[in-house]
Amino acid sequence: MPNISHNSIGFILLTHAKPLQIYRLIDKLNSMFNYPLIVCHHDFDKCDLSRDKLSKNVLFVRPHLQTKWGEFSIVEATVQALKLMYEVADAPDWFILLSGADYPLKSARQILDDLTSSPYDAYIQYERITYKTYKQDLEQNMLWLKNSYKRYCTKSLSCNYLKNFKISLEHPLLTKPLLPFSKKTACFSGSQWFCGNRQAARYIIDFHSQKNALTLYYRQIKYADESYFQTILANALHLKLKNDRLRYIDWSNGGCHPKTLLMEDLPNLLKSSAHFARKFDIDIDSNILNELDRITS
Incomplete structure (x- = not known):
């Protein structure tokens, strides 16, 4: 197990299905990062998740929200998880937002070295x-x-x-x-999945807590999760962003959801500079996860 400080990095998990895959991801993060702070927003209305099977470093957002794909509930669940993470006394320097279908591609040391030596406050795709x-x-x-x-x-x-x-x-x-946009507040869009440091997290939390026109507007529209955080962070002139989500995602199949990654995708995964990849499905191909365990151990 690498010698990693508990407050170096934390993980926000948005989950709603496949408990065995969620347990596996949490076990993997614990093994790699020496039991980091993990804050999970799990939609218990969609499936149950046994807290007794999880270590004490895993906190749950309570009460949970009923989440639905493409709705503002996804944004709200993310912010509530961030709030819980940064209420902890020994909160992490960096957070990484993951789904239950994500899995690491790089070693803990490389991920930590990349983030802790970074001149940026957040890694997020934004256009x-x-x-x-x-x-x-x-x-x-x-x-x-x-x-x-x-x-x-x-x-x-x-x-x-x-x-x-x-x-x-x-x-x-x-x-x-x-609309809430102007010359001073432009609209941005990009991938939902991102990571940031403590300064970026607190700015999101503080911004969201205000009764501002931007938040009120995004509450009313679909697919806010692919624009809300991008718009907040990209308009924050005091924050330095890297236009990179640090994720491997394959959209070659077309449609609304990315390709499920299989063993056949391993060569492309190994070539990627991304820290994590999505999406995986333990019921379709668990061998790819076994191989990534070997590579990142």
């Missing part, structure tokens, strides 16, 4: 979402930027008195009074 990008003829690999503008920067209006009447406002001159 500015603009009307110009939305109107351009985009290639397929940039389609998500266009979709992000539709999600976060357009506004649909309807009339209760006119059946089937609906109009979509797209141009910033029309949407400006209806």
